[in-house]
Amino acid sequence: MSVFKDYKKELMEAAHSERISLALSRAIKSYRSNTNAALKKFPHTIKMAEEVREIKERAIGHMLELAEQASKAIEENKGKAYIAKTADDALNIFDRLVGKGKLIVKGKSMTAEEIGLREHLEERGNEVYETDLGEFIIQKLGSRPMHILSPAIHVPKEDVASLFSKITGQDVPADISILVATAKKLLREKYFKADIGISGANVVAADTGTLFLIENEGNIRLATGAPPVHIALVGMEKLVPTLGDAFKVAEVTWRYANYTVPSYVSLVSGPSKTGDIEKVTTYGAHGPGELHVVFMDAGRSDLARDPILRQALYCLRCGGCLYECPVFAVTAGHFGDKYFAGLGAVWAARLTGDLEKGASLAYTCLTCGRCKIRCPMKIDTPQMVIELRKWILEGDGEITPHS
Amino acid sequence: MDKKSKELIPPGLAYLADNIISKHNILGDSKGGGAKWAKDLKLFKKSETIFFAGCGYQYASDLESLSSLIRRMDKSVVGAELPMGIASFQKKLGVDLGGMYRKVMARGSDSDAQPLRDAVKVLSGFGIEFGYLAEDEPCCGALLHYVGLRKEFTSKARELHKKLKSLGVKRVISIVPSCTYTLRTLIPSCVEGYDIEVRHFLEVVVENIKSRELRFPREVKVTYHDPCQLARYLGLVEEPRQILKAIKGIELVEPEWTKGEWATCCGGGAGFEAVFPELSHIVAVNRTRELLETGAKVIVTHCPGCIMQLKSGLKELKVDDVEVVDLAQIVGMAM
Numbered sequence: 001m002s003v004f005k006d007y008k009k010e011l012m013e014a015a016h017s018e019r020i021s022l023a024l025s026r027a028i029k030s031y032r033s034n035t036n037a038a039l040k041k042f043p044h045t046i047k048m049a050e051e052v053r054e055i056k057e058r059a060i061g062h063m064l065e066l067a068e069q070a071s072k073a074i075e076e077n078k079g080k081a082y083i084a085k086t087a088d089d090a091l092n093i094f095d096r097l098v099g100k101g102k103l104i105v106k107g108k109s110m111t112a113e114e115i116g117l118r119e120h121l122e123e124r125g126n127e128v129y130e131t132d133l134g135e136f137i138i139q140k141l142g143s144r145p146m147h148i149l150s151p152a153i154h155v156p157k158e159d160v161a162s163l164f165s166k167i168t169g170q171d172v173p174a175d176i177s178i179l180v181a182t183a184k185k186l187l188r189e190k191y192f193k194a195d196i197g198i199s200g201a202n203v204v205a206a207d208t209g210t211l212f213l214i215e216n217e218g219n220i221r222l223a224t225g226a227p228p229v230h231i232a233l234v235g236m237e238k239l240v241p242t243l244g245d246a247f248k249v250a251e252v253t254w255r256y257a258n259y260t261v262p263s264y265v266s267l268v269s270g271p272s273k274t275g276d277i278e279k280v281t282t283y284g285a286h287g288p289g290e291l292h293v294v295f296m297d298a299g300r301s302d303l304a305r306d307p308i309l310r311q312a313l314y315c316l317r318c319g320g321c322l323y324e325c326p327v328f329a330v331t332a333g334h335f336g337d338k339y340f341a342g343l344g345a346v347w348a349a350r351l352t353g354d355l356e357k358g359a360s361l362a363y364t365c366l367t368c369g370r371c372k373i374r375c376p377m378k379i380d381t382p383q384m385v386i387e388l389r390k391w392i393l394e395g396d397g398e399i400t401p402h403s
Numbered sequence: 404m405d406k407k408s409k410e411l412i413p414p415g416l417a418y419l420a421d422n423i424i425s426k427h428n429i430l431g432d433s434k435g436g437g438a439k440w441a442k443d444l445k446l447f448k449k450s451e452t453i454f455f456a457g458c459g460y461q462y463a464s465d466l467e468s469l470s471s472l473i474r475r476m477d478k479s480v481v482g483a484e485l486p487m488g489i490a491s492f493q494k495k496l497g498v499d500l501g502g503m504y505r506k507v508m509a510r511g512s513d514s515d516a517q518p519l520r521d522a523v524k525v526l527s528g529f530g531i532e533f534g535y536l537a538e539d540e541p542c543c544g545a546l547l548h549y550v551g552l553r554k555e556f557t558s559k560a561r562e563l564h565k566k567l568k569s570l571g572v573k574r575v576i577s578i579v580p581s582c583t584y585t586l587r588t589l590i591p592s593c594v595e596g597y598d599i600e601v602r603h604f605l606e607v608v609v610e611n612i613k614s615r616e617l618r619f620p621r622e623v624k625v626t627y628h629d630p631c632q633l634a635r636y637l638g639l640v641e642e643p644r645q646i647l648k649a650i651k652g653i654e655l656v657e658p659e660w661t662k663g664e665w666a667t668c669c670g671g672g673a674g675f676e677a678v679f680p681e682l683s684h685i686v687a688v689n690r691t692r693e694l695l696e697t698g699a700k701v702i703v704t705h706c707p708g709c710i711m712q713l714k715s716g717l718k719e720l721k722v723d724d725v726e727v728v729d730l731a732q733i734v735g736m737a738m
Contacts, residue, residue, distance in 0.1 A: 012681060
């Protein structure tokens with residue numbers, strides 16, 4: 001039970017932190033009012049969410065076929081695609097593509113977090129910059145994300161100011177607009193010096209091989225547009241059959257992530273090209289001349305076979321459930337591992353292979369079910385958590401090893 | 404439970420689950436100890452329709468004492484693993500821990516069963532005929548399901564079904580939300596041929612509410628806390644509100660956002676309070692605060708777990724002019 005004891009200690013420290021409770025109570029309040037307003041303005045979203053649930057239910061049963069179809073489409077677009085069976089396979093592909101001593105700019109990706117991609121590349125002598133502001137703060141703090149969309153949700157502006165003062169060697173005041181400008185200045189030149197840009201994807205259309213990248217900051221556009229090479233890591237659960245399906249998934253995702261519409265959605269289907277001189281297609285015009293997409297299974301196909309736990313793969317990562325969890329409200333991502341709260345338990349136990357951590361998280365869920373009311377996919381997290389407890393205690397099924 | 408299960412289940416939960424498996428109730432009380440509340444009510448034992456009282460209300464004061472003890476221990480350096488360790492050690496020695504706490508710490512424990520007495524009064528007042536199995540009432544075994552003990556829960560569910568059948572039970576009026584969900588949904592999903600009709604107390608009350616006038620003894624502003632299992636598992640959101648609105652003298656005021664299916668959990672669920680007693684208390688205090696913001700003088704709810712949690716929330720916040728009252732008591736008082 002030592003994993004449980006350590007975990008409980010960390011969890012209780014978080015629960016006693018007034019800063020976490022304060023930051024979260026503000027975030028919850030604004031999430032609810034923003035989401036309500038967004039859903040009121042675009043009421044069709046609720047019906048569309050039901051449609052997306054059906055799309056996901058079908059797609060999850062055919063992930064491998066969809067990955068193959070998407071790979072073919074990407075290759076036809078002159079990109080390169082890879083299917084990684086395990087997390088290690090994915091890391092090996094990255095090693096081959098990246099090599100050593102490279103400068104890399106990276107967009108926020110929970111899938112990259114899942115396999116420890118940044119740390120892995122750094123260990124191999126690459127310089128990696130997280131470009132999402134929250135993720136950049138987390139990286140510089142040497143901490144880990146505490147929310148899937150707002151990784152630095154637990155860090156107040158005063159802490160960011162002292163961190164940025166340390167980095168710049170100048171006195172940066174705790175003024176949010178100055179902090180944002182400071183980060184922009186620190187990162188700006190990296191985009192253009194970088195050898196490689198790395199991103200995830202929110203959803204991928206298998207028929208056209210199109211990656212959807214949803215964001216507000218503009219860092220992903222720069223990170224995937226400025227460097228000569230773009231590599232994307234995609235969990236296979238992100239695949240849907242058609243471009244039309246993908247638009248629906250994207251819209252529902254951002255709306256439940258509390259946006260009427262995000263500032264940017266990039267659709268990437270291949271490398272940059274031009275035919276403007278004598279109609280001769282030439283790659284690497286203004287954007288990257290190379291696009292590589294790594295589709296990763298790492299336990300997802302196995303999980304898809306479980307009639308109850310497969311719901312974890314329907315998750316759009318909008319983060320709405322976290323704002324409704326009464327435990328998350330006082331502990332933030334300390335109630336989590338790579339992913340958080342009830343879903344995090346399933347991910348830890350079944351996908352990253354950490355059974356004891358998964359068990360600890362599973363028993364931290366109140367099974368109160370408010371997350372399910374919020375979830376656009378109506379994922380029954382209490383049902384999953386209880387099924388996971390049973391699965392853990394019975395020890396039926398093989399644990400998918402992480403590495 | 405095998406060794407592996409015991410290692411993976413957090414200690415507090417393992418203790419409660421073990422009680423249900425070996426002693427047939429959540430506290431490991433000796434058989435029938437929970438049925439005392441109904442002794443002088445002269446209820447029939449044999450009936451096609453029975454009132455299912457459940458463990459929660461019957462053992463409310465014991466659970467309250469136990470959880471406040473665990474909480475104090477949890478705050479200290481030793482952590483909750485130790486008192487639970489002591490508990491299982493004492494159980495091995497044959498010490499009746501539940502009974503012991505009742506004697507030592509529970510003052511006026513009869514009042515904890517008041518919601519049950521009132522529920523009986525209300526049902527009888529509406530002219531509904533029913534019996535009560537008293538010491539023959541089986542534990543629904545829900546906690547085993549929530550702990551994750553599939554086999555143990557299924558065998559408990561089969562036992563329960565057999566027992567109710569052998570006693571000629573055809574219909575159940577159940578009051579504890581978790582027992583109701585278990586009897587209505589969980590057990591039928593793992594026991595073949597289960598055809599017992601299960602209704603919740605509130606569903607029966609709503610049906611009969613127009614048959615007589617209900618007036619609360621005084622004018623009072625109340626708020627209502629939806630128990631998770633009642634609102635989100637059983638879908639009983641409108642019923643309690645219809646009932647409260649039908650009672651003259653009661654004004655219902657609710658939190659703007661956290662009501663109905665959006666209500667915040669009280670922090671006691673699926674044995675959570677036994678695993679993370681201190682965290683459970685923090686969640687309880689947060690929920691109590693949300694309810695107090697309505698300005699109500701009475702917090703009405705309808706679950707023994709929620710009552711315990713919200714009471715501890717009021718105590719922590721040092722609020723002594725607001726009380727937590729079960730909905731069955733409110734209806735009982737208004738009759």
